[in-house]
Amino acid sequence: MPDSMEYIVQTEPDGRQYHVTALISGENAVMHCDCLAGKSGQICKHRRALLDEDESLILISASHPVEYLRAAVMRSDLGRSLDRLRYSEQLLERAQQLNSEEKARFAKIMNAEIKADEDRDSLERQLENQLAGELVEGDH
Numbered sequence: 001m002p003d004s005m006e007y008i009v010q011t012e013p014d015g016r017q018y019h020v021t022a023l024i025s026g027e028n029a030v031m032h033c034d035c036l037a038g039k040s041g042q043i044c045k046h047r048r049a050l051l052d053e054d055e056s057l058i059l060i061s062a063s064h065p066v067e068y069l070r071a072a073v074m075r076s077d078l079g080r081s082l083d084r085l086r087y088s089e090q091l092l093e094r095a096q097q098l099n100s101e102e103k104a105r106f107a108k109i110m111n112a113e114i115k116a117d118e119d120r121d122s123l124e125r126q127l128e129n130q131l132a133g134e135l136v137e138g139d140h
């Protein structure tokens, strides 16, 4: 017997309200949202807001506590996929930061403000170090 959870959510104070349904059956979880993005099969902010701890979420009504939904989803196949998605988003954010830093360095080297450092860590190594640092900080 699948667990069915119903939520009516809004993500902006004056925004429209949308109906999100989660159906969880053991390992399998699916979530539907009746917004335009949701109906066309895209990730929508309403479902992400329910699953992430998103401050923009305005909960109008809930059949189950949101924490219950999150815990059930994280035990499912959808939760494992969400973990990977979140990790890839962290990687992307770090890569964008590194890209900005490397652009700034490149400009300085090009303008002879600094010399290129032969012993610099590879970008992959820097990315790994930054993520490792972030994960350690996140544990507290």
Ligand SMILES: [Zn+2]
Residues within 6 Å of the ligand: 018, 033, 034, 035, 036, 037, 038, 044, 045, 046, 047
């Ligand atoms: Zn939606």
